[in-house]
Amino acid sequence: MADSLPLSRGAAMPAEQRVHMNDPDAAATLAGLLRRLWAALRPPTLILCIGTDRSTGDALGPLVGSRLMRAHLPGIRIAGTLDHPVHAANLPGALRELRLTEATVLAVDACLGRLETIGTISLGRGAIRPGAGVNKSLPAVGDYHITATVNVGGFMEYFVLQNTRLAVVMKMADIIADALIESLSG
Template sequence: MNLINRFANNNESFRMLHTEPILSETISEKIISWLPNSAREYVIVCIGTDRSTGDALGPLVGSYFQEMRPRHMTVYGTLHDPVHATNLTESIVKINETHRNPFIIAIDACLGKNTSIGHIITGTGPLKPGAALNKPLPEVGDVHITGVVNIGGFMEYSILQNTRLSIVVDMAKQIAAILDHIDQRLTSNETIPATITMRKRKRKNMV
């Protein structure tokens, strides 16, 4: 759904190839450096649809991360309950009604240069879904993570439909691992709201 992302020039960003061994630790620490010092309700919004291979990145991330049973983050957008173009506005309204002053990390797929395929990109500021297609969709996210799943610039819908599932799955697992690392670094007497801690909390084994 978010084919080519357009970000504000003053936003900070960082990228790594999804096959890098230290990717999850490196990107998660970068995102942690952008998180607020005060306690917030953390919300993960995974945008996309399971009806398109390339655009399934977001819902796959949501499902994989949900299976990890995050303690301090609430997930919107999974394979069974996706957040996409037709319900994005409704989902944002629901999030703002359900969560008090939420800090949103938005996840989506994007298309880019051939040399960028396979890169995971994170940055401050919101995603602008549908910007390349001139769709009137709302911006979402205080921080964003995108995965470049294929080459862009022409026949975007066809390109997304013909994207290899293997790279989408691999990138989704990596992004879920990034979110899990961040969740382990959040701390609170309750599950939400939470605040970041400088000391890594060991996750208890989940049955």
């Protein structure tokens, strides 16, 4: 299937898989999906964690990146941490500096969505467009992506991101980081 993520045994799963942060097995489920993806396709050589710590709702990427840096994943470069975020203002320059031509990139970013999707973490193949939820025109990035719906979109997006619950963002960042560490460690 053209829009499916291939699996190692020739089966396919939908192009995008989702877990919810309130599922007690969310990290393990996401780690399993990631392991199956890495078995069928190339694992990432760069994890690009997009966002800024100046906005609660947009801090997911840098939180994940900081956790991954502390995990010291062999053979994986991490870009986008709390100390050195990759965000709308510096994304084009960061992409040039990272020289992505030979890297397999997993992009991690927060997003806005419908009320019923808040807390949903999605894994998919293909690029994402960072900043789309706040009407920014930034380059698409990633061979794979993980996005987390942190709040409702559609109206006053900057205000919504600023007023997103930190507990929601932290919980999803922990799930994503735990799943990546588990799926990429030996």
